[in-house]
Amino acid sequence: KSVITGAILSGIIAQLLLAYYSAQFICFTLLMTIYFTGFNTLEACLPSLVTKHAPLEQKGTAMGVYSSFQFLGIFVGGISSGLFYQHFGTTGIFYLNACTGIVWLRVLYSFNPLSYYGSRGISTKSVNPEISEGKA
DSSP states (O other), X not given: OHHHHHHHHHHHHHXXXXXXXXXXXXXXXXHHHHHHXXXXXXXXXXXXXXXXXXXXXXXXXXXXXXXXXXXHHHHHHHHHHHHHHHHHHHHXXXXXXXXXXXXXXXXXXXXXXXXXXXXXXXXXXXXXHHHHTTOO
């Protein structure tokens, strides 16, 4: 939860600062690096969290639902960003992204922490006994 929170916070901070400093190339490059570091962290953490939390027999369904919402988010994000750009310019998009991150952070804090962080029902022992015993 702390890694996801940190990634969301880095995105919010980068977006708010981009609203003011996006015209300066060095600041823009640095802030976009910060933003995409958080974004890429989320891209790796969220599917992992879904598969760890889903029951073994429903992991495929859970990932299908996750992917569907991911594509729906891309669609809605593209439309809303286009509308905000039309009415509020680039600064409006940065504020919209920051507000979305703040809402996401609020929703994240309403969740109870997971009590289990491993993949359920999957053996960690190797099929090859020599590897399991450390002989390989």
